[in-house]
Amino acid sequence: MTLPVLSSLRVALLGAGRVAGQLGPALLQAGHQVAYVWSRTAASAEALAARLPGSRVVSSLDMTGLPAADVYLLAVPDAAIPTLLAEARFPAGALVAHTSGTVPLSAFANSPQVRGGVFYPLQTFSAGRHVDWLTVPLCIEAAEPAAEATLLALGHTLSGTVQRVGTPQRQAMHVAAVFACNFTNHLLGISHALLQQQELPLTLLAPLLHETVEKALAHPPFTVxxxxxxxxxxxxxxxxxxxxxxxxxxxxxxxxxxxxxxxxxxxxxxxxxxxxxx
Structure with a gap:
């Protein structure tokens, strides 16, 4: 597939949480325009739009009366995606992609008026932390070839690792990521608490942690x-x-x-x- 050459896309961000808060500035840095920001919490939308020059806050989910965006990205919690798709009105033929690791592409089955897709960044996002998007794997999926090509091309403007990943693979990847990230962080929280009880710093574990991760990435983890x-x-x-x-x-x-x-x-x-x- 020959990817389109992208100059600057108009992107609408639906959501103003941790993913959108990192994704919006990255899109701007890559030369795109974040045209609209929407959130159920108006204050959150306003705070994010204030960080994105040229963006405007929209309070309605009826996007049909606005100049069309090239891509509508749904950066909302997984559970909110079906409701959002049911309530929102997009221009006919709009390219709408969610950023979830677990919601299937079939979530767009009841929205035939849009071209559905997935734009999933495999990374953990936290307030106050800067993410180097060049290193973030982006997983792309879409049923329509032209939609997939646009999402792939958009991904390549942000990251050095962009690939097509179907729903079953993406969902399995998300489970693996929970083990590698969320569970590991919880275990580190326990380690931290145990060390604090002895008035010892978590930094004592830093060399051990670095060696463990480097070794696991260099060899099949079960073998080491x-x-x-x-x-x-x-x-x-x-x-x-x-x-x-x-x-x-x-x-x-x-x-x-x-x-x-x-x-x-x-x-x-x-x-x-x-x-x-x-």
Whole structure:
């Protein structure tokens, strides 16, 4: 497929949360115009539009009376997408894409007047954090070739990693991302709390974290697993459980993960246990 050469697109942002708050400035930096910003919370829309020169806030979901945008991006929570599509009125033939990792392309089935698509950035977004969009993988999907080509071309103006990803792959990717990002962050939160109880800083774990991630990216992660669970080190596991006795919720997580790791790594033959530490 030959991608269209994009100069500057008029983009409408529906949503003013964390994704839209990062995506809007990135679109401007890439040379596009964020023509409209809409949010159910007017103050949020106004705050975002104020950061995007040339943008105007729209309070209505009826877009048919406005100059048409080239792309309408729905940067709203997953649960809000079906309702938004049911309530909004777009110009006939408008290219409308959501930014969700889990909502299927078929969400547009009841909106035949638009050309539906997906423009999913595989990244975590937080207020006050700057994201380098050049490094953010963008996953594109659309049923119509011309719509897909436009979304791919738009993606290439933002990121160095842009590819077609169908709904089943994207949904599986999102589950993998939850394990890699959300669950990992929760576990780091537990680590932080345990260290704080001993008046120790989380930064002590920084070299360990860097090595763990670099090693997991360089090798299949299951092949480089270390620690007492992998080596079936019962005395150490019991000491850890005793230390977590005052935190039954965290102990439950510890036991669940330990069991999962031990099922992945059967005990080594007697007198030939793995010797890798941590």
């Amino acid at each position: 697993q270390t620690g007492p669970a992998a080596r079936h080190d019962t005395p150490t596991l019991e000491r850890h459980r005793a230390a977590l006795a005052a935190h039954p919720q965290w102990l439950q997580i510890y036991n669940t993960l330990t069991e999962s790791i031990q099922k992945q790594y059967l005990p080594a033959p007697e007198n030939n246990l793995p010797t890798t530490e941590l």
